[in-house]
Amino acid sequence: MAAKDLHLKPFDKGTITKLEIFEDYAQAWIPTFVMQPRFEEIHIFDFFSGPGYDSMGIAGSPIRLLEKINEQLGNILSTKTRIVLHFNEFEPNRVGQNKFELLKLNCYNYIENNPKFNYFLKPNYYNEDAGELFFKLLPTIRRYPSLVYLDQNGVKFISQEYLLELEKLNTTDFLYFVSSSFFKRYGNTDEFKKALEIDISELEAGEYFHMHRLVLDKIKSRLKKDTDLMLFPFSIKKNANVYGIIFGAKNYAAVDKFLKISWKRNDVNGEADFDIDEDSKKNQIDIFGQIKMTKIEKFKNDLRKMLLSVTPITNKSVLIYTYENGHIPKHSEEVIKQLKKEGKLHYEGKSPYLTYENVFRNKNIIEYKITK
Numbered sequence: 113m114a115a116k117d118l119h120l121k122p123f124d125k126g127t128i129t130k131l132e133i134f135e136d137y138a139q140a141w142i143p144t145f146v147m148q149p150r151f152e153e154i155h156i157f158d159f160f161s162g163p164g165y166d167s168m169g170i171a172g173s174p175i176r177l178l179e180k181i182n183e184q185l186g187n188i189l190s191t192k193t194r195i196v197l198h199f200n201e202f203e204p205n206r207v208g209q210n211k212f213e214l215l216k217l218n219c220y221n222y223i224e225n226n227p228k229f230n231y232f233l234k235p236n237y238y239n240e241d242a243g244e245l246f247f248k249l250l251p252t253i254r255r256y257p258s259l260v261y262l263d264q265n266g267v268k269f270i271s272q273e274y275l276l277e278l279e280k281l282n283t284t285d286f287l288y289f290v291s292s293s294f295f296k297r298y299g300n301t302d303e304f305k306k307a308l309e310i311d312i313s314e315l316e317a318g319e320y321f322h323m324h325r326l327v328l329d330k331i332k333s334r335l336k337k338d339t340d341l342m343l344f345p346f347s348i349k350k351n352a353n354v355y356g357i358i359f360g361a362k363n364y365a366a367v368d369k370f371l372k373i374s375w376k377r378n379d380v381n382g383e384a385d386f387d388i389d390e391d392s393k394k395n396q397i398d399i400f401g402q403i404k405m406t407k408i409e410k411f412k413n414d415l416r417k418m419l420l421s422v423t424p425i426t427n428k429s430v431l432i433y434t435y436e437n438g439h440i441p442k443h444s445e446e447v448i449k450q451l452k453k454e455g456k457l458h459y460e461g462k463s464p465y466l467t468y469e470n471v472f473r474n475k476n477i478i479e480y481k482i483t484k
């Protein structure tokens with residue numbers, strides 16, 4: 113399947129959503145490492161950079177990364193963290209590599225206008241097939257705190273050879289872009305089969321707009337049972353197609369950041385730029401006279417049952433349960449406070465201490481107990 117040359121056109125709404133999620137994550141990720149003096153050097157990899165801007169001059173991923181670095185200039189200059197960028201752009205089957213030339217020029221111009229970047233920034237530009245470059249750069253990805261963007265056209269990068277390598281990395285957070293609904297159209301072609309063996313009947317049985325979730329479930333099913341890697345989806349609808357981001361990381365600090373970003377984008381489901389579970393219809397009574405629960409209501413209901421059956425339970429266990437279910441601490445906090453108000457749950461103090469900072473950074477572990 114020929115790749116679409118999106119840069120001859122303006123970015124569409126779905127592409128902007130994707131780019132904003134990428135940049136929001138960079139905005140959260142960069143200061144985490146910059147503010148800790150023990151990390152002298154951090155690396156950011158954009159394996160499919162594009163030329164830097166779309167046809168209307170809207171910034172693409174590499175320029176957005178530079179903007180996020182610019183926002184942190186004061187902190188970076190004070191801690192002297194070195195930032196190494198790896199920008200790659202390659203147009204297979206083309207002799208002239210115009211996008212690559214534009215990428216270098218656009219980044220060069222941006223950096224020239226911000227001369228302080230020269231104190232700490234090392235940009236590297238590559239014009240190689242991302243599939244090959246990925247393996248060349250793996251030792252560097254492995255060695256430093258790394259943020260990896262894989263903004264591919266299509267699906268190739270979710271194949272096992274790449275995912276197995278990403279799974280082995282401990283200090284890397286990554287964001288994939290996957291054309292998930294293409295599996296339904298092209299699932300029988302070699303390219304798609306190599307990326308992920310999906311049984312077409314499974315796809316047909318599933319809800320079309322849940323395709324990206326299904327792809328994520330398939331990817332998860334290929335990971336080792338005891339893997340520490342946590343993966344989360346964000347589905348993006350473009351006309352009749354479903355695309356999506358897959359976020360991966362091994363630590364809860366990263367998961368906390370990503371989930372906050374995705375729930376801020378969509379406070380109904382936290383995982384799509386549309387009403388993926390038709391939650392807006394759920395306050396109506398269905399044909400069996402039942403009211404279906406929304407995603408948040410269902411989560412809160414399950415958590416409430418757990419808190420009323422497992423006792424004592426720590427804030428740490430509840431926080432991990434919250435993340436594992438793709439929710440943010442705020443949802444759980446509301447349940448816990450409500451149970452305390454009802455006199456059914458007890459914990460010392462006013463706050464349930466249910467934040468990443470309390471549990472993992474300050475190690476402020478408390479217990480919630482059922483009141484007899």
Ligand SMILES: C[S@@+](CC[C@H](N)C(=O)[O-])C[C@H]1O[C@@H](n2cnc3c(N)ncnc32)[C@H](O)[C@@H]1O
Binds near residue numbers: 174
């Ligand atoms: C979805 S676009 C990425 C857009 C970019 N992140 C941005 O914000 O503009 C995919 C890019 O990857 C490039 N590309 C296609 N095949 C590639 C390959 N095998 N290796 C590296 N880059 C490739 C395309 O030319 C295109 O610019």
